[in-house]
């Protein structure tokens with residue numbers, strides 16, 4: 509949450525001239541309700557189930573960049589769908605997340621009485637090993653604009669393409 513997946517993903521898609529989809533937006537469109545309301549009525553397990561269903565659909569239909577929600581990889585079925593895919597992990601410090609997310613409005617996992625940044629750190633600790641395991645690329649998303657981060661991503665991808673051994677035609 510707050511790393512810039514939605515913002516950078518949109519700019520990255522424009523840069524690559526491919527479509528952009530946001531899993532959270534797909535969930536909201538499908539449910540016809542905003543995310544905090546889904547959490548209120550169905551709880552986090554209900555949201556994760558819906559998220560897993562929408563991810564399965566998105567991976568079949570999305571032909572460009574797909575921005576995930578910050579907890580998407582924590583559902584076992586979703587994690588397996590994502591494994592081996594061309595995943596980019598956007599990394600930011602807790603301090604920057606605090607600036608970007610403020611009181612966490614619109615993000616139900618940061619809502620409530622507890623300090624949202626204490627909760628952000630707890631979630632990051634729990635999720636980071638999963639994200640490190642799945643990511644093909646990692647980028648410091650705390651430096652520069654969303655456009656600069658998107659440029660950093662295409663640079664990394666380009667370098668990997670150049671480094672890959674040429675496939676022999678048979």
Ligand SMILES: Nc1ncnc2c1ncn2[C@@H]1O[C@H](COP(=O)(O)OP(=O)(O)O)[C@@H](O)[C@H]1O
Pocket residue numbers: 509510511512513514515516608609649650651652653654655657
């Ligand atoms: N590189 C960036 N520089 C400055 N602000 C950013 C950057 N990336 C995202 N933001 C801002 O941070 C907030 C969270 O970004 P968002 O794209 O919604 O993150 P996520 O989808 O990972 O939760 C938004 O207000 C967005 O405008």
Ligand SMILES: O=C(O)C1=C[C@@H](OP(=O)(O)O)[C@@H](O)[C@H](O)C1
Pocket residue numbers: 509510513514532543576577578579580614615616617
């Ligand atoms: O981290 C999470 O569990 C969540 C992150 C949100 O997306 P962003 O990471 O795009 O804010 C959204 O999917 C939902 O509020 C749950």
Ligand SMILES: [Mg+2]
Pocket residue numbers: 513514515532575576577
């Ligand atoms: Mg987002």
